[in-house]
Amino acid sequence: MSVIGRSWTRLTPAGRVLLPLLIAFAILALVTALLWVTGIIPAVLTFALATLSANIDIVRFVVAVTAVLLFTVPTAFIIIFLEMKVIAFINLRIGPNRTGPWGTLSSAVHGFKVLAKEDFTPTGADVPVFTLAPAVVYLGAVMSFLVLPFAPGVVGL
Numbered sequence: 001m002s003v004i005g006r007s008w009t010r011l012t013p014a015g016r017v018l019l020p021l022l023i024a025f026a027i028l029a030l031v032t033a034l035l036w037v038t039g040i041i042p043a044v045l046t047f048a049l050a051t052l053s054a055n056i057d058i059v060r061f062v063v064a065v066t067a068v069l070l071f072t073v074p075t076a077f078i079i080i081f082l083e084m085k086v087i088a089f090i091n092l093r094i095g096p097n098r099t100g101p102w103g104t105l106s107s108a109v110h111g112f113k114v115l116a117k118e119d120f121t122p123t124g125a126d127v128p129v130f131t132l133a134p135a136v137v138y139l140g141a142v143m144s145f146l147v148l149p150f151a152p153g154v155v156g157l
Helices: 013-038 040-054 056-090 106-116 127-147
Strands: none
């Protein structure tokens, strides 16, 4: 019996996820084909290419910032994971092994835990400084990547 012949309640959880995705994919493919035939997509692509070539400096900046963020955030996750493993080794423990395979999702769970905590500011603290301090520390570490040559012709951008 196929997915189409079953009632919704008798589908497996994977079928309940895949069936709407397949329907959405079919509708999206049909709409894309119609937009291509009518000439809307080629016009939008031509406009986007002209806009990007006119603002190439902004595009280079966005690509450089994206590259730096795509490097630093996963590196932070890996460093936190390895730090927890080393601390566990020093304490003769197993280390992070509860979340994900071999504890690899511990950094993500820790990040969600930090985001879920109550936003508490002590009464005597300077509120703007207390709130912006983590961002300033992060930016100080990330700004060390500013010395990387992202100029045209140097890296190939």
